[in-house]
Amino acid sequence: MPIVLASLALLAAVAALAISVMVLRTLSGSRRSTGEEALPEDVQGLRQEVAALRIEARDALRHLAVVRYDAFGDMGGHLSWSMALLDNGGNGVVLTSIHGRSEARTYAKTVTDWTCAQQLSPEESEAIDNAHA
Structure with missing residues (x-):
């Protein structure tokens, strides 16, 4: 049963990562039309966090x-x-x-x-x- 719970937690983490990637793609699309300098600082910070998550996800049990x-x-x-x-x-x-x-x-x-x-x-x-x- 603990393995099932761990698997569910892993699936939830992967889902959260997928949502983050979707948001990043949406932001990337709007950046093309408005320019990166128009993005608020917190959005740029989120971009860096998503990039770091992508690096970590390479070794995730997927x-x-x-x-x-x-x-x-x-x-x-x-x-x-x-x-x-x-x-x-x-x-x-x-x-x-x-x-x-x-x-x-x-x-x-x-x-x-x-x-x-x-x-x-x-x-x-x-x-x-x-x-x-």
Whole structure:
């Protein structure tokens, strides 16, 4: 559940960044007709902040995908899952939780350039592929 909340918070941050970019594009369009010197100081400050956010966003985990499945034949409900959390370069992590009858185990594998040095399960590969799409 904390991962779901973290994912939602990340999505909200990405949405806020998208709104900021839309505002910046609107301001850029009006700047062409009025000239940059006509912009108030606070707008120029906002521009600098948006530029800094763009630089930070390059490393943000923007490609997310979850694959739910039944890890064992005698269990139902798709309680096991694999989640890929990757940036634009395909760097990040794939998390897997295997739910059994009496326990659950969680695994994390590092992903670099959309590939992993460790062997991936079919579900982990699917999560990475879905995040890349």
